[in-house]
Amino acid sequence: MRDPRHVFDRYGRQLLVSGVDLAGQGRLHAFAAVLATDASEVAAAAAEAAGRYLVGAGVGRVAIASAARDGLQAIDRDLVLLDGPADAEPPVAHYYFAQREYGASVDVAVTDAAAGWREGLAAPARVATLRYETGAPASLEDAVAIGAFAADLLLADVLGVEPLPAIAVCDLRDPEAPRTERQPARQDAAPQASTVPRPGLLRELKEHQALVDAVFADCAANYPREACGLLLRDAAGALCVQPTPNLQDRYHALDPVTYPRTARTAYKLNERLIARAADQGLSLVGIYHSHCDAGAYFSGEDVRCAAPGGEPLYPGVAWLVVSVLGGTVRAAEMFHFDAESGGFAAEPQP
């Protein structure tokens, strides 16, 4: 069986499956097979493409409806198997199905290598991400989730149709928020962010456009790495913003087991800077960080880090999360610890 990790077609269109050993092919088969059981044209097209892209052996082959067939005919049926990305032509598009172990979660990221190549970037720009909890091996629900996402992608990219709204929904959903129809909430999940209204810091921050601009500029400048910084108050009561370096990559390099994430999906702040600010008469009132190609939610990881065991490490401090999509700031939400629920509540937008 072909190794699905390095598959390219003659146009340089590439599908890279990273971090999947041969055992992972079973999951890919399941992916294509589940697509094939969906009666929709899009899923049928996705199954056809997945069968050829992922395993190159016709798994999931189904009769393709005419509307989908025309689009798929544009793809050459003879895949060219290369040894690695270095031998590929500049890719037109790059689907990166990254399986990174964050506990039991899996990332499926879609990148646009062509855009990155044009802009001279070393790494492709990530344009969409779906992350969800899964076990091993993949359950039917997981496969359906992947399949639905892939169907959207293929509809948009292969068939040239505008992305379905579902892409945005998948893209921005908190991967660890309580599940609805596809995946029930885990009983042992960390306390979740709630929507209990809280007054406070966001309204005050937005009254000072220069401060908002400073936060957003830092978040955009650091993309595709997460930005982080401090919201401080001086003795006179005035707010100020202090961007700080994201040390996550340094910790990841030192101990990738304890710190499995890079700055692409995580941040770690130099906490000593809080003491230095205090020496200057500045007190900590908030902490901001960005989510790259993800929504402005307070993630399960944010909850675990801010209040491990349900006890906030910085009581009274607010948490500003900024969503940066494709390098552009799209949204920001302020979260406060809610003692009653033991979770974090979003402050209403002013």
Added chain:
Amino acid sequence: MPISVKIPTPLRKFTANKDTVEVQGATVGAALRDLDTRCPGLWAKVCDDDGKVRRFINVYAGDDDIRFLQGLETPVADGSDISIIPAIAGGC
């Protein structure tokens, strides 16, 4: 001369609300063990069962996270400071 250990707010319930505790020890680990004898329960809050500093806690010797030094074996001089600081981290 003792070593000063700075205690973060969430852990001051172990120190009778004191923000600094003076301890003895030639290494960070020894100092934290001594801290635990004076304020029982603190060691378990800072280190896990494997004797490793917990992910959500940072221990600084001076200005440096001991993870980038010699960990709990990092030597400390008399009169120096150790800071226990909750981590600020997260991710999407």
